[in-house]
Amino acid sequence: MAVSGFEGFEKRLELHFSGDDDPLVLHMGLRLLDFQSIQQVLDAVQCNVISAIGNQYFDAYVLSE
């Protein structure tokens, strides 16, 4: 009988985007996504944000699972 446990090996996706010359897009771009939109994306993946941190360069979220 196959024994199943929690799958540790991650799937990793990296996406790069390009925008127009709008300084706001260039400055913040994807970081302008509101939390509701991020949660909608995570709903599709089936996980949630459990902790977050950010600085002037990027935002980092720890997710459930």
Added chain:
Amino acid sequence: SSLFVYPTKLIIKTCGTTQLLKSVPPLMSFARDLGLSLCACRYTRGSFIFPKAQPFPHTSFKEEVFYLEQNLPVNLCYRKASVLPSKMAAHSWHVFAATTDRTYELVPVTFTMEICMTELDRVQARKFFRRANDGKNGDMAGGEMTQLTGINDINPSAIICDFAFDPCGYSMNGVDGDRYSTVHVTPEDGYSYASFECVGAIYDDHHDNIDKMLKKVVQVFKPATFSVSTTCSIDHDVWTHVAHAVEPLGWKCRSCVMDKFPAAGSVVFQTFTVGRR
């Protein structure tokens, strides 16, 4: 699991039975609303321990590639999927990359190092279990694990956001200027696993730091087996630091393969097993 959001780049890394690739359609839609269009995509993973437990579209690499092919814009026309093998059948590296422009280059020239460790040392793994009724929330317990295990010492200049799951397991993100690092741990015996990932720039004058960092990572977990995937946008020998760092500590390189991908550059996949401790 972790999510990193930069102005024009997003990295999402999830474990368990999450359906990661289902994030692609909504992400493209939200990005489009912000005036952004997708220009490059890279999907990577190791070999699942429990492949039959994975839901669609992760039931096989072929299925994952098919899903991506169907959901990416047609202008990401330079595409490649490949499985990098190792001498161990259970350890191979799956890579899919696509871009709009074959000459697309990441600036500044960066590398990404993804380390997947299995069969963790039991004493080390035990540190990622919480005590029953410890009265702490996940953030507090995570902070304690970070200190207890020495994860805070991997990159002392990083600001750490950590979380301990109940009854066991751990995730952390490190933020150091524009660089991220991340650690995820599943400590249960029989399928123990830990990962470490970081980014760097090859022109940094800090190659000694890479060696030190790698030594610290493997000593935190002392895995019997681990793989390192180094993705670099140009041909560079950054991957040679891995064996240089870990072989004096008792791990031996068992295999090393390289392949090239559009928009990702070269991917070097190395596997190591413990020889002596």
